[in-house]
Amino acid sequence: MGKLAFAAKIAHVPTMYLSEQEGPFKGCRQQACDGHRAISQRMRDLGVDTVIVLDSHWLINNAYHINGNSHFKGVFTSNEFPHLLSNMAYEYQGNPEVADLIAKIATEEKGVTVRSHHVDSLKLEYGTLVPMWLMNGDQAFKIVSVACLCTVHDHQESARVGEAIREAIERSEGTFAILASGSLSHAIHPNTTLKTMEHFFTISNEFYKQVDLRVVDLWKEGRFAEFTRMLPLYAKTCHGEGLMHDTAMLLGALGGENYAEKVEIVTDYFEAAGTGQVNAVFPIAA
Numbered sequence: 524m525g526k527l528a529f530a531a532k533i534a535h536v537p538t539m540y541l542s543e544q545e546g547p548f549k550g551c552r553q554q555a556c557d558g559h560r561a562i563s564q565r566m567r568d569l570g571v572d573t574v575i576v577l578d579s580h581w582l583i584n585n586a587y588h589i590n591g592n593s594h595f596k597g598v599f600t601s602n603e604f605p606h607l608l609s610n611m612a613y614e615y616q617g618n619p620e621v622a623d624l625i626a627k628i629a630t631e632e633k634g635v636t637v638r639s640h641h642v643d644s645l646k647l648e649y650g651t652l653v654p655m656w657l658m659n660g661d662q663a664f665k666i667v668s669v670a671c672l673c674t675v676h677d678h679q680e681s682a683r684v685g686e687a688i689r690e691a692i693e694r695s696e697g698t699f700a701i702l703a704s705g706s707l708s709h710a711i712h713p714n715t716t717l718k719t720m721e722h723f724f725t726i727s728n729e730f731y732k733q734v735d736l737r738v739v740d741l742w743k744e745g746r747f748a749e750f751t752r753m754l755p756l757y758a759k760t761c762h763g764e765g766l767m768h769d770t771a772m773l774l775g776a777l778g779g780e781n782y783a784e785k786v787e788i789v790t791d792y793f794e795a796a797g798t799g800q801v802n803a804v805f806p807i808a809a
């Protein structure tokens with residue numbers, strides 16, 4: 524019987540990649556990069572063999588989709604920010620068996636259509652690639668990428684996909700982690716304000732920051748019943764990345780409305796290009 528050993532909500536901002544390169548951004552995201560390395564180490568210590576990444580950069584316009592390829596290899600350049608994130612080489616192994624099982628359980632038992640794809644030309648997005656670049660450069664973990672930039676979806680549907688992920692894990696063999704890769708508020712600075720480097724390190728409106736900080740406090744107190752009730756309006760009002768379907772899916776996997784664990788902050792809240800970011804571990808309930 525498989526086991527979910529670790530879960531977290533994580534950042535994937537391109538400046539984390541640049542922070543590791545020579546140049547003007549070097550070291551600018553040291554705490555966030557160190558947080559990713561700490562998360563990687565914790566997953567290794569727990570014996571994790573497969574990481575399921577809920578990727579808020581993979582846009583989908585109907586149903587739900589999983590990249591179930593057995594092998595991923597390429598050189599990635601972001602079409603959003605080609606000046607920030609380019610020529611990032613990657614190679615990872617997949618776990619098509621669990622990808623297919625998630626889709627089967629969601630579709631047949633949860634009433635939510637989920638498709639697992641085995642198409643070599645279906646590439647990974649950088650919600651998966653940036654964290655894996657920092658955590659999985661030695662291919663220690665197999666990966667499964669789940670689309671979470673959900674344009675026409677309901678948060679409760681996404682929670683049911685999360686339930687299917689958890690059940691697929693428990694019907695598989697191995698030790699798993701789930702990483703919800705996406706921001707809190709996500710109102711990127713207007714283009715007219717992009718005059719200085721400062722915009723990479725600031726929030727676009729104090730309102731978003733104050734709501735984000737309140738949300739982080741709720742998470743630290745384990746108040747997910749309240750958070751779940753506010754999630755749809757919060758995601759809409761504060762432009763949550765992928766409308767925060769990664770977070771809805773994560774909570775579905777962790778027990779839904781019954782989840783009440785106190786989140787551990789690994790990297791303190793930080794501002795990035797108008798958005799609010801955090802690295803936070805969500806303990807698995809006993």
Ligand SMILES: [Fe+2]
Pocket residue numbers: 535536579580650705706764
């Ligand atoms: Fe993003």
